[in-house]
């Protein structure tokens with residue numbers, strides 16, 4: 067697997083998991099979106115869980131990149147679920163009038179996996 | 189009632205250049221460090237730093253670069269953080285429209301300026317065609 071960006075994408079069963087831990091500036095963001103699409107294609111994953119619990123703030127620029135990534139994944143036939151948004155981040159985005167649009171959201175990684183039907187039954 | 193009852197006193201002041209995209213991150217990180225050190229809660233920190241991010245990005249994208257001044261204030265009862273974003277770009281042609289939100293000359297969402305305004309207590313814009321733009325925001329601790 068050749069990846070261009072610094073954000074690792076892991077394969078867990080038939081879905082992908084990625085944790086955003088760096089600032090999504092323009093160059094990194096573009097590489098990240100390409101990586102997501104390449105991994106979906108390479109693995110045939112049915113979905114991707116994007117964990118943003120490490121982000122203390124999400125401005126409209128980053129929110130847009132995440133929403134766009136969701137739209138791109140969907141166009142390739144995979145579902146994207148954004149998980150782990152902190153309460154203060156959610157409050158801030160709503161106060162600014164931002165709607166996440168195309169991307170699904172869920173509480174945390176476990177719930178995200180469940181939503182994609184990929185959580186092993188205990 | 190005005191937001192500031194007493195003359196506020198400046199406790200520290202620093203200026204950071206906004207010349208590259210990475211500088212936006214630096215401004216935001218510095219604003220967060222000041223807010224956290226002054227005891228702002230998670231919601232206030234996210235509000236201030238997100239507003240900082242939006243305005244710094246506007247300086248970089250629309251103003252062709254500029255600077256941010258970060259100032260710590262006290263009015264006797266509360267701490268405040270004032271951020272001033274200054275550029276010598278083209279100015280905001282239609283300020284009223286830009287402040288209403290949903291208007292962008294960059295084919296974006298146009299939520300940066302109007303959104304930043306909703307996240308802070310004090311918000312001021314001074315813009316002149318052909319001379320530049322200066323946006324000042326202040327966020328205060330509750331007590």
Ligand SMILES: Nc1ncnc2c1ncn2[C@@H]1O[C@H](COP(=O)(O)OP(=O)(O)OP(=O)(O)O)[C@@H](O)[C@H]1O
Nearest residue numbers: 246250251279286292293296297298299300301321
């Ligand atoms: N510093 C500035 N100098 C010149 N024009 C500006 C400046 N800041 C904002 N503007 C103008 O105001 C408009 C609205 O700004 P706002 O930040 O709300 O939206 P945006 O930057 O276009 O998109 P985004 O939602 O991605 O922030 C901009 O499209 C631009 O025309």
Ligand SMILES: [Mg+2]
Nearest residue numbers: 242246300301
């Ligand atoms: Mg903007």
